[in-house]
Amino acid sequence: MRFSRELEVVRPLALRCGQLALDVRARGTAALAASDKPDDQGLVTAADTAINRIIVDTLISEFPDDAIVAEETTEDVCPGQAIANPRCWFIDPIDGTRDYADGDPGWAIQIGLCLAGKVAFGLIYEPTVERLSWGGPGIGSTTQLRGEQPKPLSRGVRALDKLELVSSKNHASPRTLQLMDTLSIPPSRNHRIGSVGVKISTIARGQADVYIHPRSGTKSWDTCAPQAILEGVGGIMSDLAGRPLRYDGADLVNRGGLLACRGHHRAIVEKISALASTWFPTP
DSSP states (O other): OTTHHHHHHHHHHHHHHHHHHHHHHHTOHHHHOOEEOGGGOOEEOHHHHHHHHHHHHHHHHHOTTSEEEEGGGGGGGOTTSOOOSSEEEEEEEEETHHHHHHTOSOOEEEEEEEETTEEEEEEEEETTTTEEEEEETTTEEEEEETTSOOEEOOOOOOOGGGOOEEEESSOOOHHHHHHHHHTTOOGGGEEEESOHHHHHHHHHTTSOOEEEEOSSOOBHHHHHHHHHHHHTTTOEEEOTTSOOOOOSSSOOBOTTOEEEESSOHHHHHHHHHHHHHHHSOOO
16 A cells, blocks of 8 residues: 555554553643643643654654654744655644543544645544544545454545534634534534544544634644545545645645535535635735
8 A cells, every 4th residue: 555654654653642642641630731832822731742752753763854844843844934855744743632631532643744745644543532544645544443443434425405514612613603504504513523633534434524614723733634534535625715725834824714525615615705705815
């Protein structure tokens, strides 16, 4: 399989880091050492920084010629400047740190690889449910629960008027209600989940159809691995105007919001275009 070497490395790495995160959390508040990052950049814990270093060190050892962008050590790759290396890893040591620190299940470890600025391979591990998901465009996507055989994920999508939405658990927004009204999605078909990666994994597995984040602020490490897995089942991730997300390193922020779906991408973009142009006006 293409990217078999990458999977051979990152699969046990993610399992190891997931256990570390669970062990840290089990030791209580003092061990977590949770604190807020400067400039409203979210929560960080001792587990975030430890896992970040383990993943980065392992990738440097196994793929010494690759570039790496990791959430807790972005200074290592000169953020804001284009990445010259055609192979670049984007790492989120704990996506959904707030859920992790609060003892909730909606968090994941995310390891994604881009080739020439395009997502190519991603792996997500959800430690509290012991679920691994991996894949990429052109190679398909797979999920596996501990003790079970890997299960290839299949393509397919519900009708446009039957879409199941996943939205943020911790950042409820009036904009989400406007989107639900525009897409005729009732509250009963809105599933609120923490981590970006967990939400998009839910879409890749076919349990939901669409995720729309109506604000800027998510980063390349939030979306790289999930996008690869989603594209492995024929899904699409873009900004709210339908434009591709950037992974060239020149800007690590997804400034036009996020739209992830298994199908109906163009139709959804058209339906929400009036809202998107208000929220993200063209300069």
